Amino acid sequence: MINFSLPPLPEEEVDARLADMERLGNRDYKEIGVPMFLVAEDLTEGARPRSGGDGSGRILALLLAEGAEALRTRRPDLDAEDIARLIEALADRHFLSLAAPSFSRATELHPETAS
Amino acid sequence: MDAEALVRAFAGGPPIRAVNFHNTPVHRAEEYDRQLGALAERFGPVTEDDLAAFLATGRWTRSRPGVVIALYNGYRNNFDVMRPLLERHGLVGWFFVASGYVGCPVAEQLAFGAAHTLATIPDEYPDGRYALSWDEVRELDRAGARDREPHADAYAGLGGGCRGAGGGDRGLAAGLPARARPSGAGLRVAHGLSLRGESGGRRAGGPGGVRGPVLELPGAAAAGAEAGGLTRAQTLY
Numbered sequence: 497m498i499n500f501s502l503p504p505l506p507e508e509e510v511d512a513r514l515a516d517m518e519r520l521g522n523r524d525y526k527e528i529g530v531p532m533f534l535v536a537e538d539l540t541e542g543a544r545p546r547s548g549g550d551g552s553g554r555i556l557a558l559l560l561a562e563g564a565e566a567l568r569t570r571r572p573d574l575d576a577e578d579i580a581r582l583i584e585a586l587a588d589r590h591f592l593s594l595a596a597p598s599f600s601r602a603t604e605l606h607p608e609t610a611s
Numbered sequence: 612m613d614a615e616a617l618v619r620a621f622a623g624g625p626p627i628r629a630v631n632f633h634n635t636p637v638h639r640a641e642e643y644d645r646q647l648g649a650l651a652e653r654f655g656p657v658t659e660d661d662l663a664a665f666l667a668t669g670r671w672t673r674s675r676p677g678v679v680i681a682l683y684n685g686y687r688n689n690f691d692v693m694r695p696l697l698e699r700h701g702l703v704g705w706f707f708v709a710s711g712y713v714g715c716p717v718a719e720q721l722a723f724g725a726a727h728t729l730a731t732i733p734d735e736y737p738d739g740r741y742a743l744s745w746d747e748v749r750e751l752d753r754a755g756a757r758d759r760e761p762h763a764d765a766y767a768g769l770g771g772g773c774r775g776a777g778g779g780d781r782g783l784a785a786g787l788p789a790r791a792r793p794s795g796a797g798l799r800v801a802h803g804l805s806l807r808g809e810s811g812g813r814r815a816g817g818p819g820g821v822r823g824p825v826l827e828l829p830g831a832a833a834a835g836a837e838a839g840g841l842t843r844a845q846t847l848y
Contacts (some may be wrong), residue, residue: 515614526634526730529646534627535620536666537612549625549671557622564614579614591628595653595676 505566513566517581520588531591535584552594559586625671627662628654629679635692636732637651643693647680647700654678655704676714683707684729690747694754706751 505513523530533556563582564574571578599605612620631652635643657677665671670714680697682689697704715723717740722733724741731741743751 527636527639527732529630529632529643532629532631533621534629535612535617535623536627537620550676552621552676553625554622556626557618559616560621561618564618564820574614579617583617591630591651592649595628 502562505562510566513585514570515562517571518590519585521581530584531587533587533591548596550554555594556586556590561589600604624669625676627657627665627679628676629681631681631683632689632693633683634686634730634732635682635688635689636735637692638748640692643689644696644699644720647696647702649685649702650678650680651702654702656701657705658703678702679705681705681707685709685713685743685748687736687743687747688732690743692753694751704751708743708748713748716778 560583563586564579567578567582568574596602603609616795624813630646632643653675655673655677656677657679661677662679671677680693680702682704685706689704689706694705696773709727709729712723712727712729713719720739720741721731723729735741
């Protein structure tokens with residue numbers, strides 16, 4: 497099995513992400529639309545696992561893991577608000593892009609195929 | 612959930628996408644119009660049945676990912692501004708209505724809002740009514756029930772604290788059919804991030820130890836639903 501891991505984020509990038517989280521947190525929430533990624537929590541232990549989809553869940557999982565590790569270098573004891581702000585930043589950055597169809601399935605890019 | 616649990620949860624399948632709104636004043640109507648247009652290009656609407664099926668089966672069967680357009684608290688400007696925009700773009704709005712707010716007499720709504728951290732837009736409505744009326748809630752309900760597609764699903768919570776209102780009981784008395792109620796077990800949809808942003812402000816770590824809000828659905832309801840102390844028992848109409 498290949499065991500691989502990504503190198504840690506450069507310090508400048510951690511700073512930039514923290515600054516972005518701070519920027520997002522200072523918005524006037526009462527009038528704006530805030531994108532969110534939601535996950536289902538199984539309280540019955542009987543629910544069927546989610547399946548299928550476009551892989552966006554695993555991408556988000558990787559991004560969240562990377563972000564949490566980076567954030568822990570500055571705040572070793574992450575609390576609920578830290579995690580919430582991290583996911584807020586992920587949603588702000590990736591909400592639209594993760595919904596884009598794959599290149600070959602984007603009909604506007606392949607009008608002949610679509611027709 | 613801690614970070615590790617959330618990572619595992621995200622890895623388990625496609626996420627549910629939501630865009631959360633609170634007040635939607637008319638001076639931002641063009642902005643909302645553009646945002647809903649961009650969302651409608653990429654996502655499809657999510658009805659109550661769609662989400663219940665997803666939670667029950669783990670599968671999203673529509674060709675495009677869905678987006679939940681959530682409108683919190685029962686603001687009148689949600690009806691006046693967002694409802695027509697949702698219809699224009701073919702998206703479903705989920706109206707999470709604080710029924711104690713809706714049931715509050717007009718003269719007391721500003722005070723009720725201030726007491727429950729319900730932000731209002733100063734002088735937005737000269738007549739002083741900032742919450743949905745029950746007639747508007749009924750209209751949203753009819754729109755949602757008519758075709759279960761674009762229009763609205765309305766969500767009402769029981770909220771106390773208004774001297775002159777019957778709160779959620781009044782909503783029930785208004786003849787609104789209950790489509791979902793809290794129960795003791797089921798799936799809970801934790802807003803991974805709504806620890807902040809609820810009721811228009813920072814709530815995480817605030818008074819009462821606010822947790823992420825909980826969305827309850829038929830057959831997938833949760834115990835202990837609480838959204839910022841505003842709503843305790845919640846009912847989906």
